[in-house]
């Protein structure tokens with residue numbers, strides 16, 4: 001279950017808009033990724049804080065959240081309908097407890113299976129058509145994970161496999177919970193259709209038959225999953241990260257999120273890419289900047305130097321009289337933009353390295369060089 005948004009921001013339920021804003025400011029300053037580079041925990045915290053403020057910072061969203069929980073925030077959520085449904089289902093449950101009302105028992109049983117309104121509305125409002133027909137073909141939730149990729153691999157792209165702990169559809173019974181090795185008979189409650197029609201209340205729907213759990217057959221419980229239809233385990237997922245992927249981009253892996261109930265569509269898996277900094281490469285947009293050391297002679301006399309790139313080593317001409325900090329541009333040797341498929345430029349920032357020496361000849365040479373400066377090198381340095 002998701003954590004309570006009020007708890008995340010550390011404010012009481014009746015906090016004023018200003019209190020919420022203040023709490024958010026304080027927390028986001030503390031956990032901002034720029035202040036905590038490379039700290040995964042801070043990154044998660046910051047995301048949580050932002051998500052909480054996104055809701056509690058908006059008057060409308062906060063009101064829906066207070067009344068319906070996270071379900072109220074789902075796109076397409078219908079407040080009126082939800083209220084009527086809740087009223088109606090509450091009435092039915094009371095009827096069931098009072099005994100006597102036929103069909104009342106399944107309502108109570110049914111509600112016991114849901115953990116919150118979110119589960120009910122999450123399923124109920126997932127349907128595209130009007131007049132929702134209630135059944136178990138809900139979609140599994142999307143999952144989001146952060147994946148760290150080193151700078152160079154992010155430029156080149158990565159094919160890898162990740163191992164994820166997650167529940168999956170039972171391979172023995174394929175999710176229906178029935179032992180495929182044992183014989184099965186047609187369910188007498190639903191006559192084998194797996195559904196029961198319910199024609200009461202403002203919303204008409206069918207529900208899965210509770211006796212056969214929507215399968216239409218009565219059989220022995222599956223020995224692998226004890227009839228649950230799901231087993232927990234590790235799934236290995238092939239992941240292809242495109243070349244040039246940027247910090248913070250989301251890579252979608254279809255169908256690898258949380259599985260749904262029987263017959264449902266699984267959610268998607270999103271990998272949020274984190275690229276830690278590189279010691280001498282920097283990315284700005286699609287351009288790469290690289291600091292490249294050169295010798296005094298290379299800077300003074302010019303020359304050809306060899307520089308590594310992700311496509312292999314390239315030769316670059318350093319013009320005579322180059323200065324420390326001067327930039328040489330190599331077109332098309334920057335990062336690939338995954339969207340436009342265009343490559344940025346490589347900007348080589350020269351850094352003149354001076355040897356440490358007490359050698360007399362070398363120091364004499366430096367003395368000779370000293371005389372070549374025209375005037376004071378710091379003449380332009382004024383505040």
Ligand SMILES: [Zn+2]
Nearest residue numbers: 170173222225
């Ligand atoms: Zn099974």
Ligand SMILES: [Zn+2]
Nearest residue numbers: 187190209212
């Ligand atoms: Zn049945």
